[in-house]
Amino acid sequence: MSNKPDYKQIKKLISNAKAIDTGLKSALDAEKSEIAALRQKADNFYNERIVSTLSGIDVDILSQGKQGIRVSNLRDAGINNIYQLSQMSTPKIETINGIGAQSASKIYTLTQQIVDNTKKKLSVRINVDSPSKGDDELIRAIYTLINHNALREEFKELFDLNHRDVAKEIQNANCATGSMKWFFASKKGREVALSAVESLTTRMQGKYGTDNGLSLYNEVNTADITECRAHFRENSASYYSTLEQYCKHLDTSNTNKTGLSEELLKEIEAQQLDLKYMKATLRSYQTFGVKYAVHQKRTLLGDEMGLGKTIQAIASMAALKAQGKHHFMVVCPASVLINWAREIEKHSTLCVTKVHGGDEESLRHWRENGDVAVTTYESISRFELPEKFTFDMLVVDEAHYVKNPQAQRTVAMTKLLSKTENVLYMSGTPLVNKVEEMCFLVSCLQPEIANKLEQVKNVSTAEQFRQELSPVYLRRVREDVLKELPDLIEKEQWCTLNSKEQAIYRDAVLSGNLMAIRQVSWQVENLEDSTKAMRLKEICENAKEQGRKVIVFSFFRNTLEKVHKLLGDRCMETISGDISPARRQEIVDEFNNAQPGAVLVSQVQAGGTGLNIQAASVVIFCEPQLTPAIENQAISRAYRMGQTSDVLVHRLLADETIDERMLEILSNKQLQFDSFADESVIGDKQIKNEELSENSWITKMVKEEQERLKNA
Secondary structure, three states: OOOOOOHHHHHHHHHHHHHHHHHHHHHHHHHHHHHHHHHHHHHHHHHHHHHHHHHOOEHHHHHHHOOOOOHHHHHHOOOOEHHHHHOOOHHHHHOOOOOOHHHHHHHHHHHHHHHHHHHHHOOOOOOOOOOOHHHHHHHHHHHHHHHHHHHHHHHHHHHHHHHHHHHHHHHHHHHHOOHHHHHHOOHHHHHHHHHHHHHHHHHHHOHHHHOOOHHHHHHHHOOOHHHHHHHHHHOHHHHHHHHHHHOHHHOOOOHHHOOOOHHHHHHHHOOOOOOOOEOOOOOHHHHHHHHHHHHHOEEEEOOOOOOOHHHHHHHHHHHHHHOOOOEEEEEEOHHHHHHHHHHHHHHEOOOEEEEOOOOHHHHHHHHHHOEEEEEEHHHHOOOOOOOOOOEOEEEEOOHHHHOOOOOHHHHHHHHHHOOEOOEEEEOOOOOOOOHHHHHHHHHHHOHHHHHHHHHHOOOOOHHHHHHHHOOOEEOOOHHHHOOOOOOEEEEEEEEOOOHHHHHHHHHHHHHOOHHHHHOOOOOOOOHHHOHHHHHHHHHHHHHHHOOOOEEEEEOOHHHHHHHHHHHHHHEOOOEOOOOOHHHHHHHHHHHHHOOOOOEEEEEHHHHOOOOOOOOOOEEEEOOOOOOHHHHHHHHOOOOOOOOOOOEEEEEEEEOOOHHHHHHHHHHHHHHHHHHHHHOOOOOHHHHHHHOOOHHHHHHHHHHHHHHHHHHO
């Protein structure tokens, strides 16, 4: 640099450095005010919901208690809903003509009970389809906090590394900002100033000056509300996690239904978690699930599908890693191996090693490097771990795959269980058939609890059985913990067969071919003659007009081929059993990025498990499935945490066909499952009447349909 510095250029350099330093500091300091703003907007949103809900409750509800309250007197005074009453004290109510002190007290008490119950059950769902002012303000507040927080960690590192040096360099360079200052500066002062300018110039040419993220930070503040809404649709789970994190009074989870003793509940809630290896923020019920798994060590997580069992498992491994543990293994069906690997990489900083079959090289890599090995049920029978080798946690997805003690995969799993202290079995449907299966799964985890279950399973009440299970089995259902979920609307779309369809159906029934019978209406040559096909087309057209995406499920490939032919270019590539798991995920990604009106066509067995398809809000079943679990799993691909739109489920059914009988049987099976899985109990006596195999009831059903048609 010349002896005479460029004062103007140095002034600009110092000004820019100061601006960055101030900007970083302001961004870090703004977190508190942004949290306060979020809480204020959340309170406004919550109060708006309360007012709206209470305003929609007619005062007639007070007369249902048969306490002699004359609602007509309230109406005469212009009071028509519970919100109006909730704003009145007992003395104020008593001033209404025709209402005495005793009635006023009753009205006030009942009103407060209704208000309290409403608050407990109130959904905190953010409505992005037709948002109110409160919805938009809350969305913007969370959008700001989430996106700013994503930058703040880097800001803090930049600020801490540079702030003191920048301040010192600015101070030392000051005499080089003007001719008079430079003139009166000492030789030493000039040398120091020139050195500071050089250092500051180098700093500003680096990350501090060119890639500090402040422009991105400022863009967040100026984002259009449509951009905020779009971000919410893509990241709704993070929005609700943030809301729970900073607004505890809006926590929608419910830990009162775990069945745990008060003492154990307190122990689990006190469990400390360090989730520094997690990228995602957990919902409060998910945090409880992780604490439960870590504290209890060997457990079965039976949360209903769509509640995020995978992320709880990942967080459990991350929490153990923070404790100094280092080797973890996930065993899952082959169809979801890729999904597991992607989810671990997406939500945590844990490294993933995929172990296929007898891949000794991958297995050795995991043993040497640690973190998470993801493998399959088929693979664990084909690889061997050294006798003395142990690892820190085993996660078993769809654990009901190992419910048969004699099966090869169960024998292989038993070997793995002996090599680790921490085990997390996972299954949304662990109790489909018999208590013995549940007892066996529990015996693999905590044998002493399994022994107790064997002793009480035939004589205990549901509550007793559940309490015995609670130290090893945790199950939550959507309505208890995801109150913000939009509505699930299920519709039976009944079709009346035309003469062509009736003739084909009759032939199929008389032949006794169940597969042909189940494809009622789809076997006509011309799809325009298929009443189910025409109804499906109408539903898809309506979905497109409403800006929705559609998933179409069928058991039968040829049915899906006809659906694809019917709908044409709006369909993605069909997901079937011979499509690799990796390609299935690519198809889902393409579907997620497609325009509204897009249709994902899938075999129910292939696409009904392991895939997250919240982009769809319309689900169509081309025929009834054989078990409620199959349908529930398929619906849960779309109706799960992260879904922001009401989900419409359409079942295409043919009147006066086997569809009617199957629907009835499915309904009965669902009732049995609900009492079994959600209450965690069913005795042997209760299931003695349902010991017929699937083939037996199917055969009986077909024979009944044959008799009906013969007599028609």
